[in-house]
Amino acid sequence: MRKSILLFAALLVTSPALFAQGNKSVFFEIGGNGIGFSGNFDGRFSKKENGLGFRAGIGFVPGTADNGLIDFSTILTIPVGLNYVAGKGPHHFEAGLGATYVSGSFSLLDSDEEKGSGVGFVPSGGYRYASPEKGLQARVFISPFFGSGGSVFWAGLSIGYKF
Numbered sequence: 826m827r828k829s830i831l832l833f834a835a836l837l838v839t840s841p842a843l844f845a846q847g848n849k850s851v852f853f854e855i856g857g858n859g860i861g862f863s864g865n866f867d868g869r870f871s872k873k874e875n876g877l878g879f880r881a882g883i884g885f886v887p888g889t890a891d892n893g894l895i896d897f898s899t900i901l902t903i904p905v906g907l908n909y910v911a912g913k914g915p916h917h918f919e920a921g922l923g924a925t926y927v928s929g930s931f932s933l934l935d936s937d938e939e940k941g942s943g944v945g946f947v948p949s950g951g952y953r954y955a956s957p958e959k960g961l962q963a964r965v966f967i968s969p970f971f972g973s974g975g976s977v978f979w980a981g982l983s984i985g986y987k988f
Contacts, residue, residue, distance in 0.1 A: 848874055850955070850962045850987040857968045857981020858904035858923045858947045859884030865904065865983070874955065875912065880923070881905045900929030910953060917953040919964065922946075927972075945972035947979075955987050962987040 848869040855862060863884025870877050886900040906923020928942035951966020964983040969976060 848872065848878075848987065850985050852962060852964070852983045852985025854882070854884070854964075854981055854983035856979060857966065857983065858882070858906060858921075858925050858949065859981075860902050860904075860925060860927065860970065860979070861886030861900070863902060863904060865985075867908070867985075869910070874957070875910050875917070878908050878910065879906065880908060880921070886929070898930045900927060902927050904947070906947065906949075908949070910955075912953075915954055915956055917955060919949070919951055919953040919966065921949040921968075923949065923968075925970070943973055945970050947971070949981070951981075959988050960986070 850867045852865050852867065853862070854865055857863070858880070859865070859882055861884055863882045865880050865882030867880045868878055869875075870879070882904050884902040884904065886897075886902065888897055888899040903926040904923055905925075906921050908919055908921030908923075910917045910919050912918055923946075925945050925947050926942065927945060930940040947968050947970050949966050949968035951964060953962070953964045955962045962983075962985045964981070967978070967980045970979045
């Protein structure tokens with residue numbers, strides 16, 4: 826599964842056909858699909874502002890010091906997904922379906938450290954501000970995270986540059 830996600834992300838980012846299209850952006854995200862902090866690339870499959878697109882990124886959740894309850898090392902995250910943007914002018918609604926690969930180690934209640942990895946399903950929906958030309962892009966959205974250990978309500982905020 827891990828290799829499939831990495832391959833999918835690499836294909837999205839390196840495909841010359843996708844880079845030939847318009848409406849690309851890079852953004853920094855807190856929360857959201859990357860869980861902690863992530864850097865992402867987003868693009869449309871057409872030259873239009875609206876419509877189907879994709880995102881791929883890499884992120885991390887900073888580790889914590891051992892406090893007796895929970896202790897975890899820095900966790901690597903790799904968010905990828907498809908999204909749809911609707912709206913006019915600079916104001917848009919964005920809906921997406923994504924997957925996030927998560928890898929790290931942790932311990933609970935001073936137990937032995939456990940290492941692991943997995944993939945979570947992350948749907949999202951929210952508001953996107955995108956300058957009609959090149960420039961600022963910002964997003965505010967909800968993105969619940971569904972994994973093998975259960976689910977959690979999650980949200981995110983991002984800011985970036987559209988080119």
